[in-house]
């Protein structure tokens with residue numbers, strides 16, 4: 138191996154090192170999450186741990202009591218399965234006679250609907 142070859146190898150090694158470091162550094166910079174000032178109150182509001190089913194049920198009951206949530210009595214849903222629209226806004230259309238009737242409940246937002254037999 139002559140001197141020229143050695144120099145080329147050395148330069149190549151240095152260039153590779155710089156490239157690797159640069160890529161790693163860029164990825165590190167990108168993955169660093171810094172909470173912006175405006176988002177801090179929101180982030181601090183998040184619960185530290187995942188709420189338990191009991192806590193969720195309790196919160197749900199609270200929202201039910203204040204009327205923010207309504208359970209659709211026929212579908213037992215609180216929101217549209219497709220778009221999340223509140224069940225309070227569901228539209229209801231029914232037809233039938235005294236012994237048998239069919240009710241179609243639809244979402245005014247996305248058009249999702251479900252037909253229920255309420256005989």
Ligand SMILES: [Zn+2]
Nearest residue numbers: 217220244247
């Ligand atoms: Zn919908």
